[in-house]
Amino acid sequence: MEPMLVARGVSKLFGQVRALNDVDLTVGPGVTGLLGPNGSGKSTLMKLFAGQLLPDEGEVRLLGGDPFREPRYLRALGLCPEQDKFYEELTGHAFVFALTRLHGFGAADARKRTTSALDRVGMGEYGHKRIGEMSRGMRQRTKIAQAIAHDPPVVLLDEPLTGADPVARADLIDLVRGLGAEGRCVLVSSHVLHEVEAMTHQVVFIRFGRLRAHGDILRLRALLTDRPYRIHVEVDDPRALAARMIALPHVQATSVVDAGTLEVTTTDLDAAARELPDHAAALGQVVRRFTSPDADLESLYRYLISRV
Amino acid sequence: MSDPRLPPLPAGHDLSAAAFWWSFNLRRNLRKRSLKLWALGAIGIYVLQVVAGRARPAELGSFYVLILPPLMGLFFGSGVVREEIEDQTLTYPFARPVGRHWLYGARVLASAAPVVALTLPFACLAGLGIGPQTATGYTLAALLSGTAYTCLFALSGQLIKWPAWFGLAYLLFWEGVVGRVPGFLGRLTLSTHLRGISGLPPPEGDLSVAWVAPAWPTSLAVLLGVTLVTLWLAGLRVQRKEFVLTR
Numbered sequence: 001m002e003p004m005l006v007a008r009g010v011s012k013l014f015g016q017v018r019a020l021n022d023v024d025l026t027v028g029p030g031v032t033g034l035l036g037p038n039g040s041g042k043s044t045l046m047k048l049f050a051g052q053l054l055p056d057e058g059e060v061r062l063l064g065g066d067p068f069r070e071p072r073y074l075r076a077l078g079l080c081p082e083q084d085k086f087y088e089e090l091t092g093h094a095f096v097f098a099l100t101r102l103h104g105f106g107a108a109d110a111r112k113r114t115t116s117a118l119d120r121v122g123m124g125e126y127g128h129k130r131i132g133e134m135s136r137g138m139r140q141r142t143k144i145a146q147a148i149a150h151d152p153p154v155v156l157l158d159e160p161l162t163g164a165d166p167v168a169r170a171d172l173i174d175l176v177r178g179l180g181a182e183g184r185c186v187l188v189s190s191h192v193l194h195e196v197e198a199m200t201h202q203v204v205f206i207r208f209g210r211l212r213a214h215g216d217i218l219r220l221r222a223l224l225t226d227r228p229y230r231i232h233v234e235v236d237d238p239r240a241l242a243a244r245m246i247a248l249p250h251v252q253a254t255s256v257v258d259a260g261t262l263e264v265t266t267t268d269l270d271a272a273a274r275e276l277p278d279h280a281a282a283l284g285q286v287v288r289r290f291t292s293p294d295a296d297l298e299s300l301y302r303y304l305i306s307r308v
Numbered sequence: 309m310s311d312p313r314l315p316p317l318p319a320g321h322d323l324s325a326a327a328f329w330w331s332f333n334l335r336r337n338l339r340k341r342s343l344k345l346w347a348l349g350a351i352g353i354y355v356l357q358v359v360a361g362r363a364r365p366a367e368l369g370s371f372y373v374l375i376l377p378p379l380m381g382l383f384f385g386s387g388v389v390r391e392e393i394e395d396q397t398l399t400y401p402f403a404r405p406v407g408r409h410w411l412y413g414a415r416v417l418a419s420a421a422p423v424v425a426l427t428l429p430f431a432c433l434a435g436l437g438i439g440p441q442t443a444t445g446y447t448l449a450a451l452l453s454g455t456a457y458t459c460l461f462a463l464s465g466q467l468i469k470w471p472a473w474f475g476l477a478y479l480l481f482w483e484g485v486v487g488r489v490p491g492f493l494g495r496l497t498l499s500t501h502l503r504g505i506s507g508l509p510p511p512e513g514d515l516s517v518a519w520v521a522p523a524w525p526t527s528l529a530v531l532l533g534v535t536l537v538t539l540w541l542a543g544l545r546v547q548r549k550e551f552v553l554t555r
Contacts, residue, residue, distance in 0.1 A: 002311065004313070014552065050399075050403050051402070051403070052399060052402060052403065052550070052551070052553075053550050053552070054550050063310075063311040063313055063314050064310075064311045065310070065311070065314070068550070071404070071405050071406060071407055071408065072314075072317060072405050073314065073405070074403060074404055074405040075314060075315050075316075075317055075405035076311075076313065076314050076315060077403060079399070079403040081399045081400075081403075083396045083399070083553065085395055085396035085397050085399075086397065087336065087397060089336070089339060098328075098332050099400055099401075099404065101325070101328045101332075102325050102328065102329065102401065102404035102405075102406055103317075103404060103405060104317045104318045104321045104324075104325065104405070146400070150315075151315070152315075153313050153314075153315070
């Protein structure tokens with residue numbers, strides 16, 4: 001079966017500016033984070049998948065169909081756009097209801113789905129409030145509700161956490177993970193890396209309109225063999241451990257950060273993780289904590305966007 | 309063959325979605341403050357004319373068939389889609405499984421409805437001052453006038469960068485000047501055919517003696533044709549064009 005979202009050799013120009021350049025990408029079920037600096041082409045890619053724009057080169061497919069020329073394929077799509085724009089005079093319920101009706105549901109069914117979607121995003125109590133009177137976070141949740149009310153297999157969320165307070169963010173992260181766990185294809189763009197990391201380990205990096213990387217965060221990091229990992233190890237005597245670790249072939253450097261923390265620079269994270277407890281035990285020490293500041297999404301992101 | 313993961317749509321979905329979108333946009337239009345101002349003007353002029361005792365039926369008929377509908381049609385028609393681009397809400401309907409031309413048609417007719425609603429009753433009342441047959445002619449003409457002008461100016465909004473200026477120039481020069489010319493050239497204007505439908509008197513001026521109203525079936529066909537062709541052309545344009553709201 002074809003992946004749910006496909007971009008083949010997609011380029012998009014706005015005048016002289018090449019917003020996307022020969023992008024090949026397939027996205028399947030589950031949550032995928034779309035990352036890149038401002039102006040990298042994330043929203044353009046979202047709009048192409050949503051049938052809002054046409055590629056200048058290549059083709060875009062949504063469940064095998066052209067979302068721009070064959071609007072019936074948009075029945076499979078839930079789009080939460082980036083812009084904070086609404087029919088301000090409507091209530092949240094009326095807004096979601098109207099857009100759900102356009103997916104082919106009768107009034108009673110659409111009303112039920114609207115109520116359910118608003119409940120799911122935590123807006124059940126506020127559905128009858130006018131959108132113009134809502135806080136940014138409530139507007140954002142209402143926008144997500146209209147994207148999921150019709151139960152689409154593909155959901156595109158462009159910066160969905162913008163404006164949400166910390167509690168709402170946590171709720172929305174759970175919601176996004178839940179959508180992915182239900183087998184939907186969820187493509188979510190965000191600038192807040194730790195939030196994307198909380199939603200998924202599947203990521204797509206875009207920079208200057210080009211696809212820089214696509215896959216699992218840890219696998220991607222492991223592929224970057226030209227850049228060693230730093231490991232922070234909390235032990236009683238970091239100096240003694242440093243002397244043993246430096247002798248290992250994959251360890252490039254060691255340094256004592258403080259009285260109880262050793263930093264090891266290694267080219268093989270797995271080997272270091274495997275061998276470190278044994279070396280510590282040989283010295284009669286116990287590893288209290290083991291972390292790698294270079295194995296997280298932020299580190300990967302910084303590294304990828306720093307490469308031209 | 310469609311992907312089995314694609315949820316099905318009910319039969320006749322485009323039409324039913326367009327009907328819903330028409331009523332949705334009509335309700336939004338009726339809430340607009342600008343419509344209330346136009347209503348105040350349309351009703352006010354009628355009341356003033358009647359209260360002042362100067363209400364000559366043909367003059368009132370002309371106002372509600374030939375003057376107010378094109379002005380309102382320009383005001384409400386030329387902003388179709390452009391308003392949604394400006395307020396960036398176009399994304400929402402265009403991300404739905406409905407042909408864009410259906411959504412456009414529904415939106416234009418929802419803009420034409422208030423124009424018709426504010427002119428048709430007064431055109432009918434003005435016609436009743438002469439007789440039932442005239443009232444029928446004025447009513448039908450007001451209906452066609454509001455719809456045709458709104459559709460025409462909505463098309464101009466899709467093709468021209470400054471549709472309001474185009475509309476004003478069109479009304480002043482084409483309808484205002486060319487519409488007074490007898491013969492073939494005059495028949496290229498909507499106002500000539502609206503006179504043909506309504507039976508309103510010929511335009512004032514030196515050429516009025518030579519002015520002959522077209523037969524009403526011809527005028528009816530022309531006005532319906534203009535309405536349908538402008539809707540179709542603009543629908544085609546909207547269907548094929550990509551609208552860049554933000555980059």
